[in-house]
Amino acid sequence: MSVIDQxxxxxxxxxxxxxxxxxxxxxxxxxxxxxxxxxxxxxxxDERTREVAHIPCLRNLRRACWPSPCR
Known part of the structure; x- marks a missing residue:
């Protein structure tokens, strides 16, 4: 998607x-x-964050939004 479209x-x-x-x-x-x-x-x-992060459909979203893991 182009920057204009974004x-x-x-x-x-x-x-x-x-x-x-x-x-x-x-x-x-x-x-x-x-x-x-x-x-x-x-x-x-925290534990809740890690639980949600392991939901398969969110893995690609996390990679797209944050190039490096949140710490």
Whole structure:
């Protein structure tokens, strides 16, 4: 998917997220990366996290979103 298509996807999903009351809402690929960069230091990993991480359908998503494992 091109960067332009990715940004369009984020903009479309932002409209849905806003309607559902989500906050914060990244409206582009760049803003999503900035948001994840800002919240990443607040994330933690525990037994529940590891259990969810082993769900097969989420493995590819994890690799796509985070090139290196979260610690």
């Amino acid at each position: 940004d369009r996807y984020f903009a479309e999903m932002a409209q849905i997220a806003e309607a559902l009351g989500a906050d914060p809402i990244p409206s582009s690929r760049t803003k999503a990366r900035q948001l994840f960069g800002a919240v990443r230091p607040q994330l933690r990993s």
